[in-house]
Amino acid sequence: MGQPATTHPGVSFVMPVYNEAAYIDDAIESVLAQQYPGERELVVVLGPSTDGTTEKVQSRAAADARIRIVENPQLSIPLGLNLGIRAAAHEVIVRVDAHTEIEPDYTAIGVATLQRTGAASVGGLMVATGRGRLQSAVARAYNHRLGLGGGAYHGAASEGPAESAYLGIMRREALVAVGLYDEGLKRGEDWELNLRLRDAGHLVWLDPALRVTYWPRSTWAKLARQFHATGIWRGELVRRLGGRNPLRYFAPPALVVSLALSAVLLVLQLTGVVAGLPSLLLSVVHLGPALYLLVLLALLVVPSSGPRFADRFTFARVIAVMHVSWGAGFVRGFVLGARDAVDTSRIES
Template sequence: MSPAKSPSEPDGTSHLPPVSVFLTVRDEERHLTAAIERVLGQDYAGELEVVLAVGPSHDRTLEIAHELAGRDARVRVIDNPTGRTPDGLNLAVAAARHDVLVRVDGHSELEPDYVRRAVDALLETGAANVGGRMVPLGTTSFEDAVARAMSSPLGIGSAAFHTGGEPGPAPTVYLGVFRRDALERVGGYDEHFVRAQDWELNHRLREAGEVVWFVPDLGVTYRPRGDVRALARQFFRTGQWRRQVIKRHPQTAGLRYLAPPAAVAGIALGTAVAAVGATAGPRWLLVGLSAPVGYAAAVVAGCAVVGRDLPPAARRRLPGVVATMHLAWGSGFLRGLPRAGAPAVAPGTTASASAAGATTGVVYPVAANAPRPAPTEGPGPDRHVTED
């Protein structure tokens, strides 16, 4: 079946708007080539460029980026000195030449028709941002368990970009295809948010009267974390930054965000009561154990349903994966950020945009002397946040 004609091609010829695909990476040598090749292999008939902001890396990421640029003139490499994701995204947007901006991730892989279909939806709906679902795909039994947890309300909540839903306006989407005018009107990515910057940006777009549009069959393959330590670190930091989002936007607090920290607090309190009960008597021991044992039983029962069609090895890992995600996220939320954990940079006054002026020869109306903090998210890539 031939692809449907785009609404931007009324006479059958290519009148598609040119697009700039932008991403920022750090320590991403394992997946970068596949990610960029998927972008360059799009069936989009219009002009397409790739702007790749590379942060300080401990592997061959920069070398691979330049190799990719050397093989295809559509790829441009720019520097992201801090290595922080929002800084790199703003730098890439500032360096981009076109008015349709396609956000991708160094750890994700696009379907061949992704850009074409997303641009069609952008033109049809007039939305500020169009996006679809994160489709996690593992290569090991642990990653398969993470992928299932990340696609289930049991593991990560009910956000449509994780679990699916009907097309239409949504609080947020995975990655996104933006109108530049809308993105610039709200000030781009807020560089205060090392994580949760996508959700926070979509919130500001909606607050400004724009529409964020969800397309359920617009999927992007995502490669999950490969071990318990990396998964726990990811979700702990995501919980920390969700707390920062709620501090900035208190009206976004909801029960689904309070459930993981409540579970952590309940389990900690129950464990403490059980420890006291071990000497105070069996009644207190039973009272204390009710919270951790009840939580564990609920997770195991839920995973038996959610993971019933997984291979045995992944099915065995699923309860531990779900508990790691819940408890790490909740602990991060309760812990919050250290006082010096992030710079207080307001939207529209980004430090990175002034650096982009030096990169592109264009001067941007931003704070020219804004500080450029060192990376705060630890080693490894700061991949896309995986909660709503």
């Protein structure tokens, strides 16, 4: 007979880190404060930061034997995650990010759900949080159906089988069996990994009792760069996997294409190149951008967009930046491929 299942298996938290000086201490504290009786370690996969993050992590590791450092000079998140998983000492892998904080009972709930369901990957809800007007507006957009297209882990959801798992509490054996994260991807690695887990017959599970505080980008430039890079890699995934991508991912690129066509047609109409009946018939191209503008205007009067007009205006701008940046990136990635595109939103500028 085999040994009975361990009630509290050892857990290795794997955290890729690069230029997160403003958030890294709180992220590490949330991991060390876990109310979980099993053995624990935190593997920090450290990129060559330039903002003091490296020194903070080294100081924490010198003071606490539960923290180990693995160097990640190439800055690739999937590569870094794989380095961390290979270096991990325990059978349960909990992915955490330096921009996140987990509740004290997160690990205990997640491991219990992993054992109860037999899943290979369990995830919870991303609860975006912000400081100041812009980051708070970005957080509202993350949590809003218009912002990120209604993915289950961005809002209210019921427990059950899922398409993907945010961050993930995972069985190391299953990860190794499917080849770990795809190191050829720079974004979208979670979704693609969970797709391979499901294809291999494993269960991916959403448990809304798991809540993760996420701190989004806090400047316009970083927000645009992050979403542009994410869109590029989603376009690359569509090139690779075609229709296996959910339909919601096609909405932002459709918006960008309609905006471009509308702009070209408007110039042709204003210059008289297109006139008369053809102009009238082709004007249907303007319908999409006009409807989108109405949606943005509607956000200015919706209380959930912010208590004051300035907050609602910022929220509407955030939604537009997310959609257009992501959609433009998707078109580029789908047409040209992702090539070596990277997310530069953590680079100080």
